[in-house]
Amino acid sequence: MGMNSFAQTAFVKGVVLDEKNLPIEGVNVTCPNNNIQTDEKGFYEIAIPSNQIITIEFTHISLKKASLKASLKPNEVYVFNMHMNDQQEQMGEVIINSNNKKSVQGIITFEAKDIRFIPGANAGIENVLKTLPGVNSNNELSTQYSVRGGNYDENLVYVNEVEVYRPFLIRSGQQEGLSFINTDLVQNIEFSAGGFQAKYGDKMSSVLDITYRNPTQFGVILEMSFLGGSLAVDAVSKDKKWSAITGIRYRNNSLLVNSQETQTNYTPTFADIQTNINYEASPKWQWSFLGNISQNKYLYQPLTRQTNFGTADAPMALAVYYEGQEKDKYDTYFGALKSTYQVSDSFTLKFIGSVFHTIEQEYFDIYAQYRLGEVDINIGSDTYGDIAFSRGIGSQLNHARNDLDALIANLEVKGFKNWKQNQIEWGVKYTRESIRDRVSEWEVIDSAGFSIRPPIVLPKNDEPYQPYSGLLIPYQYVYATNFTNIDRFSAYGQWGRKDNLGTNEIWYNLGIRMQSWEVSGDNLVSNFQTIFSPRAQFAIKPNWEKDMLFRFTVGVYSQPPFYRELRDYDGVVQPDTEAQKSINFVLGNDYSFKMWERPFKLVTEAYYKKMTDVNPYTVDNVRIRYAADNNAVAYAQGLDLRLNGEFVPGTDSWISFGYLKTEENIDNKGYIARPTDQRLKFGLLFQDYMPKIPSLKLYLNMVYNTGLPGGSPAYSDPYLYQNRLNDYRRVDVGFSKVFIDQKVGMSNNKFFKNFKELSLGFEIYNLFNNQNAITNTWVRDVYTKTEYAIPNYMTTRVFNLKLNMRL
Template sequence: MMKFSAYLWLVLFFLAGFVSNAQEKVTVKGIVRNEAGIPVELVNITVLGFSGTTSDFNGKYLIEIPANKSYAFVFSHLEYKNDTVWVKGKPGEIVRLDKRMERGALMLKGVTIEDQYERANSISRIPTKTIKVIPSAAQGIESLLIGQLGVAKGGGELSSQYSVRGGNFDENLVYVNDIEVYRPFLVRSGQQEGLSFTNPDMVSSVLFSAGGFEAKYGDKMSSVLDIKYRKPNEFAGTVSASLLGGSAHIEGSSDNHRFTHITGFRYKTSKYMLNSLDTKGEYNPSFYDFQTYLTYDVNTNFELSFLANIAQNKYTFVPETLETAFGTWNEALNLKIYFDGHEMDKFSSVTGAVSGNYHPSKNRSFKFIASGYQTQEVETYDIQGQYFINELDKDMGSDSFGDSLMNIGIGTFLNHARNYLNARIFNLSHKALIANEDESNILMWGVSYKHEIVSDEINEWQMLDSSGYSLPYSDTAVNLYRTLVSNNAIESDRLTAYIQDAHNFILDSSEINLTIGIRAHYWTLNKQFITSPRINLAYKPNWERDILLRIAAGYYYQPPFYKELRDLDGNIHTDVKAQKSFHIVAGSDLNFLLWGRPFKFIAEAYYKKL
């Protein structure tokens, strides 16, 4: 009993000390908005003589200051006027300090909302606040790209794929927190695709380039999408639901803001949309996704972070009928198919990454990343279809106009598949950035080692019977119309490296940005070593208008991945070399004010040689 009492008093002593220490501080929090009442992100809130923070995606901020002492809170942003507010509070008090920022009457020459480095290097920062209100069946961040220069929708309405200047989706590079994103290999259509990797509830910034991008990005030929997840500074959460699914997320940080967390869960089903397709039946797609991003500041110079994603995509389909009309006015035909059987697909993937970022000063950063990706994919179906081709009545004066007059064809097909694929990808990488004091010279480099293990087992065949005859016809055997049987496994390593140097200098009162870099890649499977030199030049004349002229050129290689190695017969060709393209992108970028609002006008000319 004595030991228990002593232990209880010890606990109460420490709790009392903790509470006492907490009550000696004042918590100041609020929301920063503009004149229209819209939350403003990335506003610097500096507490003179103490510390500071920035507003988050929703304009919110939180900071603690010592009690019983007045501190000056300075609110600053490149687009708005600076303002200072003095705050003093009692121990344990929570002070609500909302701020409305006033837009600057004059735009300082050379000062824009975006980073000048991004503007000069053919990469655009895309606002993310509208992602929730853009109508899209894909429900992904990719819907923001449609309408950007050279970007078109690809893969159908249900797909998150996009095409950039004539390239296919596999030519687009996607990063989330410096980690390359992969998609399922066996997906054949948008209705199987499910959720894209990126969770819109967790996004902080989106950068996109439709060509002429820097050497630090590779190895794809068309575009790069660079996404960063945010580090919250207070507790928050969202919940949304619709007939197409739902999502929820929660975020927060510790009292001292050294630990932050943001976690999201998504569910999607497209069954109600699929019911409108020509092929009628029972559609049951279900797609789940769980992601979490954790950060911890070990000290002021070193940060640890962890990113995890677990995705489960299931697609079940029991077809019943398909009816469609085709042909010409002189030969109007109708096709009707009655189905038996079903299709069951499952795509499961796990992504994990641990990174350490050491920044001894504001102009130096050294990042180390270890990541892994694993996917297990199953595609199975046994579907029989009995089809009838009928001639339609094309006499507009007939009572049976549009109805079937006679049957001109009948047959049966049977499709079978048992396809399995497993892939594991491990990556170790290092990235660094060193800049001088005024950031007029920025040197970047990076190296990466990737180990890939892919195995698949394919068993597909199709039987086609037309009017009692199996095709191809034989009077001694029943032959299959198409067969594909293979069992493959490959294991390989990739080594990549890049270095680039960006210079900013003044020439005759005009500003010039020059970025030169080179990227190298070696793959042990095809023994190919490639180098990709690239250059970006931007010229900002000393004119009254804020205009920037730029040109970018370089070689862009895309080494093959597993899908490009396998031919239509299921054979693996390890001697396939990288695709090669040469880019030239020339354009102008004009920022101007109209009706008191900032506008941007971009014009580009693009040349690509394959």
């Protein structure tokens, strides 16, 4: 009897606020057979009957009445923040009929308000994504991530429905700086790890869809820390037709990078300004502009490095002494104009145009002398911890003068039509990519006085026993100049519908994408190609006592080559490179339930991807180099689980687990692990507060990944080097003391009376000081000719202090 009563109940909760966004205590919240009052923080939670339209009334002795109509499913929890005033009643204005639309599509949503406080070396949305199952990264200095076996270039990112891009030449996470997404400006966050609808673009792995907020009043957000600072300003015109939100950010990663084992003189600075301007020309016609200007400067002068490895009985070390420096600079400019026209209540048109321009340079000359040998482990020895016996002595000189200028322009029209229970969406898009690229880089390796030549060069080198008659050439040498244009035309159409199957609810969506593209340029033979990508989604919500939702997705996800995928190992553009193709199967289940009288959800997804025309690649830090030959097939399979809910009342936390196996078969040599073969993943994002001191909060961000493949030396056969890096283990923790917010209350101090939020945070990155590796450096033993894989370690434990305020 109790279980049946429980199954017929749903919940509405939230905070009641006044015109100044201050919490209101003592508001009567009433629905049939239930009546409660908001507490001193304005919070309420009320149980309502499910599967019927219920009116909830909000009344207060000094304010006008407000009401809300809601229709929820059994056990469903809906969060609604009500605004009340003393001017007019609000009755019947809001109808909630929650149909789990995002869950049906397999999309994860986040609360933007908490993301700013989640600790991480690169705090922000990507930092939170890396705690999800199926999303992997072993580089805390990078905002890039791989999803379900894909690489960094296989992820779509949209801001306000506009696709955004990253710089091209970045080869290290140290050089990345700021993500395009400014967390201070974000309203909604949606993420799909695979099986997304046809309305999204032609990439094979994931989609991150960000919506910036449209401000309703003036406001300021300020953050300062040892790593930099940010300022965001909301502005609204008196007639409410104009609104703008502008963010300025500055970051200096010296604190993080100086914790690495390489001693450097290092000045990495990153800055950007971003604005989103909205104009409501009429109730049916709105305009918006999104603009961004960013500059990344990377000045790097390495001095020394010693990496210890081996075993306790046979410890070894690599000691390196450097000369030279690296100077990199990335300037990017982005602008997008969007117009939305409401033709009728059921028909909407959107027109989008955007331009992205990047000017990049990568210059370095770094000379390194190294010793590889056995470490003195005799305690009390004058040379304790130093290399006592050298197994390898050598030097190398790395040089680069790389320049790139890219201009990408887009024009797009999208349509949305609701007809009865059907939703029809379509769009057409033209893209012009113009890239001017010069790559000039080489590496000379010298061991014991002999210049080492690449193994692919003939005649064979038998020095010092016989004089070498061949040319002296660098061990690695890439030189190419590419003037490349790519014209793309893409279109999509999809149809979705919600229905009933007996007493069960069902949803289905059918769609197809098409893209045609042509690669042309100096000394290139133009090549025109076309691909089609049909996709289908089906979901059913059975009429069970348990709140269950089942999803199945099948579709073709083709990825026409972007510029980096067209450029082969020698830096030469190959216009005949075809689109990589995959057939995706995703089976998912959402189970919503209550535990400890609080809402929880367990999301489970099993997936399989069969890939053809695969473009093999190597990964060095975050630099990807493609073969541009489509000479492989591959697959990815796995299982993702995520349990999220209120482990602590009033906070949202989650635990995630992922299993992934992805392999490729290059030139029919057999299957080997792909560079992104991250077998096991465990993630935890946890929020807590002290019950007796709720203003003291804790944020915990923990990730554990099994080791990635460690790569192979230059010119070697990857089939002979299938070693793995050590497991990636990282815990970041943040403590925050909240002085002012909507729950704690406002300050009576005159200086602080206008503050809506004020908090001081202390963060510890890499709490347990784990040594995590991103890649291997390969060094050869002079005597045994053995190649040693020497790990390149990431950041150690770092402390940071952060001040957050909102006006």
